[in-house]
Amino acid sequence: MSMPADPRVDHTQAPFTDGRTVKLLVGPKSSPFTVHEELIHSRAAFFDAALKKCWTEGRSGQVMMPEDEPDIIRLYVQYLYTSKIYLERTTTSANLKSSDNLPEYIVLAKAYVFGERIQDSEFKNSVVNAILARASEIIGGKHWYPITSAVDTIYKGTTTGSLGRQLMVEVHVLRGGANFISDDQEMNNKDFLADLARAMLRAARQVQIAAGPFPGLPSIIDARKYHEKVKVTSEPRMDLRSMDGVDGEGNTMENH
16 A cells, blocks of 8 residues: 655745735736745745835735736745746647747747846746746647747847857757748847847858868859840940941041
């Protein structure tokens, strides 16, 4: 007979059940989310600064966040208490084109940007893990990766050198296809395209180096691919010098 599951957990992993709470008022409707101050204080530099007693937020225990989305804050608060990211998973590709993002990627991109803004590295790391876990799963016989709008969200919400940006570039270098770049140029983040081009060139150079000494371009590039077609005419060219009244330079000669 098997033993029942042991319900004991080390006391250091116990959830917060007491202590002062603060209220996050999120979005244009000030949707309220309550969280223990000690928990949020210790995790994110943004809240550590906002909740200092010298500020109104610290004295009132309320933090106004009108520009944020309630769904992203809910995901973050859930993560604070459980270290889990709760998502609605896509299970079918029936209504998806190969150029579409999975809905999870949009949520995760927004979550990463939020983590960047509040400076919670642990949360951002978990979001990265979630993105890669989603990318490793198969839906409709294929893998799906974060592209276009998900990439744009991360680029617009981070700065040059961001690890989130680097992740988007590496995904495209290692697994990208033509469908990863939209025909609608407004959908493609220009900073991302520049980063991707540089990364692809670096990758190509590494392949060249591994292959040995560089051969001359004429030996590997067929110049004829870049030749324009020359129009051939069956009519003979007119020799101006054979015409009466025209000198050897093609100038009209007048009789005096």
